[in-house]
Every structure is written in structure tokens, then in C-alpha cells.
Amino acid sequence: MDPLVEGQVQLGEEESAHCARVLRLGVGGEVLLTDGRGTLASGFLTATEGKRVGVEVTRCGMLPRRQGQRTLLAVAPTKNADRMEWLVEKATEIGCGAIVPLLCERSERGRINGERLKRVSMAALKQSQGAYLPHIYPMMAFQEFVMGVDAIESSIADVESGAVLRAVAHCGEGPRNDLRDVLRAAGNRPLTILVGPEGDFSAGEIALALENGFLPVSLGEARLRTETAALVSVALAGT
């Protein structure tokens, strides 16, 4: 797509097809557009012939990034790919800054279909009329993520590294506070949260996270699946 500005723009082929075939819009049909980086625009179709649909953008503005849209979710992908796709859909709807698939010692899945997850996320963003598309990273080893988390946090616009509340959710030994209480005490700080595979993080992984400033947290007494724990974290961090 062209850059989002007021005036005439042309949609890309995929979005053009979406307007014509799915939304069944004709000339004059109203559309909302976003670049996934905060810009939300509205306008109407001016041409629907050919492969690329034309839009007259009448209003265009930048939305501020909300609290929940600063959340960095690092999660071990579920064995069942559907559950991961569902998580990406829901996290996008609720609001999330970035999603990092983690390769852990006890991971049940070492590969993800990043393109597919991105498509799921884009569909959810359109459906929910959001303006910030979570960046979905390639699979990253646990250690690599924890050591490089500063850079990833800074890549989420207006998140200052150091100002971020970092937490590792686990069910193992050792003291843990409820994420609800931790978030309440942290006030307006964005959240980076680690969620492990079905078999949980290893003791070594938890120790590494704690050494790197992650607080050990619990999501309550219920025994949650990976994707449920991830979603509850995103929901608690805000929309």
C-alpha cells in the first residue's frame, strides 16, 4: 500500500481483493485503513476496477499507543498450532506490542509458521479496527531472548527499556507474587511477560530470568494451559 496520507492512495493487491470480494464494496463504499504502526485513516473507494483499488482518504491521524499495546509477550509455542493461532488472534484484539515465540528446554514445538501467524494477526487487527499490529518475531532461544530483551523492548515504540516491568510466569518452587498485584503496584509501566511450555520453564531458565531482572509471578491457583496463561497475562496488562 502507498503511505497513509490524506488524498488518493492505492491499496495493495491483497487488500484490494478483500474490499471487492469479501467486503463487496463498490465505488463510494466507506473504508477504514491502518498501516499497523498507529495510523488510522478513513475514506471511500474511488475505483474498484483492475487489481488495485483506489481510495480517497478523507481523514488520517496517528493514535497514541495504549498501555496494553506496549505488552511484550514471549511464549513457548503450543504443540497444537491452532492454539497458537488463537492466542495471536486474541492478543491482537486485546492489544499487544510484540510476540516472541520462545524455544525452551521443554518446548514441544521448535518451529512456527510465522507467515500464517502474521496473517491471523492482520485479520484480527482489521476486525477489531486496531491501529497497532503486534510484531511477531521469529522463534528465539530462551537465553537469547532474555539476554537481548532490552533491544526488543526499545523496538516497541515509546517503550523505554528500564521502565518496563519484566515478569516470568511459572508454576515451580520459590516465592511468586500474583501478576494482578504486581501490575497494580507497578502503576503505568508496560509489561514484558515470559510464559513457558506445558511442562513449564526449567529451574535453570527461571534462574536465568531472575538474574536478568524478571520478577517471578503466578497467574493464580488455576492450572492454565500455555495459551490461556499467555492470554490472561495480556488481558491483565490492559487493552
Next chain:
Amino acid sequence: MDPLVEGQVQLGEEESAHCARVLRLGVGGEVLLTDGRGTLASGFLTATEGKRVGVEVTRCGMLPRRQGQRTLLAVAPTKNADRMEWLVEKATEIGCGAIVPLLCERSERGRINGERLKRVSMAALKQSQGAYLPHIYPMMAFQEFVMGVDAIESSIADVESGAVLRAVAHCGEGPRNDLRDVLRAAGNRPLTILVGPEGDFSAGEIALALENGFLPVSLGEARLRTETAALVSVALAGT
């Protein structure tokens, strides 16, 4: 199944088949059992022949109902049945006292498969090793639910009607507080939450809810699908 007490019990046919074919347990295999009403028991298989498996229950106790397990979720079923099943699965995992499918003015679905939803919920309860199965009510008209909510609240064990925080989530006109803030101010009170269909509650439905002591709430600025709004509410209310 027999009542859950220490000593010998026989599982029902369905659970017996689950032990034998899915869990592939033989004599001596360890099992956790629940009656879905708070009793959690552990034991081992003593006989696997015939249609009904025998279990020697060695420990048996009643778990207290946690905060989230007192939540009463009244929600308009989604057009897509999968999304409703997904919601029931996740609400059961996180914890929920009862689920009432609501028939609203703008409902897109007037019937549900209650038996199917119950099976989904039981599977989720087993998977998450929970002890309280949310009661899934038959479809109920909005007005009928709002006028009779006292009785349903009291049917969730140890929920005192009057002590319950009642809220209606909507996206319409009028003042609304964020459910996060409302729950925080309410302290330890259980939640009854109304979540509408994709087209939202009608103005008349909202007015009726407010007249009956429901507080108008928002779930944040994101535009959430019905099942997402319901799940965020359940997550915020606690596990």
C-alpha cells in the same frame, strides 16, 4: 459415578473408557477424580476389565471455591459455535461459577448445543485438574435473566446475593467505568457480568440492567469480539 469417598468406587462408563483408551492406564495407574462440585480425590485403578473401571480412592477432600469460581457469566452466544465452545473451555480453565447463554434483541444465535458445551467444559475441567464445573444454563431471555439473577447467584454455592458485584459491559452511550477499576474498588466481591452480542445490547436492555443494579462498565478502548470480552471479564475477576 459413585459418590466420591475414600475406599472403592466405580467410574461411569464414559470415564472408564477415558481411563482405558485415552489415558491408557492399567491396574495401579494413578488418577485424580472430581465430582465438579468441589470434591477432589486421588487414587489408583484396581480393575480395568468390564465396562466400569474400579478405583481405590486413597485421598478425598473438599476444595474451597476460589474467587474466580464464583463468577457468573451471562453472554450472548456467538454466531460461530466454535467461538462459544472456545469461550466455555477457557472460562472453565480460568475458573467460572456458571455460564448463562443470553437471548438478546440483537442476538445472532437463538439456540445452543448445551450438551456439547457441557462436554467441552468437562474436558477442560479434567485437563486443568479443577474441582468446580461451571453450570451451563439453558438459553435464557435477557429480561428473564436480569429479573431472576438473585436466584442464579445464590445457586452458586457460598455466593450471597446482594454481596455480588453486578456489571453490564457495553460500548454504547453513557458513563462507564473500566471493569479493572470497578473490581479493584469492590475488593473481594464475586462478579456477575453481562456481555452482549456483536451488535451490542440495545439501549432498552442496558436501561433494564441499570435499573436492576448492574453497573455500566467498559473493558478498555479495544473493540473486542463477544467471546474475547467475556474471557477478559472472567480473567479480570480472578482464577
